[in-house]
Amino acid sequence: MDYKVADIMTRDPLCYTVPSSISEIIKILIKNNITGIPIKDNQNRYQGIITRRDIFYNPDETQTALVMRKAPTVNENDPINVAAGQLYEQKKRHIAVVNDNNELTGILTPQNFLNIIREKYAKVKVKEVMEYISVPCWEDTPLSVVLLMMNLSQIYSFPVVNRAGKFTGLVTDRDIFDKVKMYQTLESTESGIADDEDPWSWDGIKNVFTYFIAKSNITVPDIPVKKLKVGNPQVIYMESDLEDAVKLMAQKNYNQLPVLTGHGDIYGMLYDIEIMKILKD
Known part of the structure; x- marks a missing residue:
């Protein structure tokens, strides 16, 4: 078809x-x-x-x-x-x-x-479609520095590694938001959210957290990234079939997956947008 x-x-x-x-x-x-x-x-x-x-x-x-x-x-x-x-x-x-x-x-x-x-492309290997830059993040990096890395690189998910360069987890922009402290002085005229509005406003605010960071309305805790990383994220392997990766992305609604070598070392990140190239060609 x-x-x-x-x-x-x-x-x-x-x-x-x-x-x-x-x-x-x-x-x-x-x-x-x-x-x-x-x-x-x-x-x-x-x-x-x-x-x-x-x-x-x-x-x-x-x-x-x-x-x-x-x-x-x-x-x-x-x-x-x-x-x-x-x-x-x-x-x-x-x-x-x-x-x-x-x-x-x-x-x-x-x-x-x-x-x-x-x-259509079930047996293509994951490593064959990867092309985006992947930036590893040392697990003792302060959150404020991780946030700066995200803002400058426009990459919003990093594989986390220890001092030996071994993969230990994953951090995304939403993981950072889970640890920030919202100032009570949030200005309703800028955010569109007043103190007496529905609870969903606060529950869902992480969806646009970078807006409030830009407005200096939140503060990032002085803790290393290892304190909030996802320690055992879903992963895929460089030699895995693409069908395994896209099945996981579809089921879990993931935008990206860490990609490991057969020895468990970080190989890179697979992003859903880069997979689009396989249909384009």
């Missing part, structure tokens, strides 16, 4: 309109525990896309139109290799789907492609 975008896309995605404020977008992301949404106008025509990291990199902007990316779209009738190529080239995890009238009809993330990759 020659798959079209319409066959695999997520239909009728949660979206928002312009004009609107960033505080409105943040509340939508938090309440629905999502990382990005497409933006449309009042006639349902696609205008752009916005994610938590777009917000982070534009911390002083208050209007959605000034922060959203007018990223290329794909048509619902395009073959999936076109969409996979767009995800891979943009190096972003969301792409909007439109019809011939530029009306928003769906959204795609790498998760939408995993079952097809598993079906």
Whole structure:
């Protein structure tokens, strides 16, 4: 079967309109525990896309139109290799789907492609699709330095190693948020969250934590990364079949997996976006 975008896309995605404020977008992301949404106008025509990291990199902007990316779209009738190529080239995890009238009809993330990759490229080796840079992090690195590494590199998950360079775990941006302390002086005018709002605001705030870091509203504890790393993360091996990796990603909704050698040493990280290249080619 020659798959079209319409066959695999997520239909009728949660979206928002312009004009609107960033505080409105943040509340939508938090309440629905999502990382990005497409933006449309009042006639349902696609205008752009916005994610938590777009917000982070534009911390002083208050209007959605000034922060959203007018990223290329794909048509619902395009073959999936076109969409996979767009995800891979943009190096972003969301792409909007439109019809011939530029009306928003769906959204795609790498998760939408995993079952097809598993079906068509099951026996490709994991090491054959890896190409992204992977940055190891020493387990005694202070959290503040790890956060700086993430901000400068735009890599948000690091394999953790000990002094001997042996793999001991994984740290992601969300792991850091679990250890931060929220100041009580959080300004509701900037965050869109008031003290008397629903509890989901605080439970879900980790979804856009980098926004608040940029606003200097949280403090990172003075502890080493080994205090909060995931000590026994799910891993894959460099000689494993790709079907094993994408099955794990699909079942657990993982964006990445640590990749080990047969001896248990860190080989790198496998990211879902880089897997898109196999469909693109």
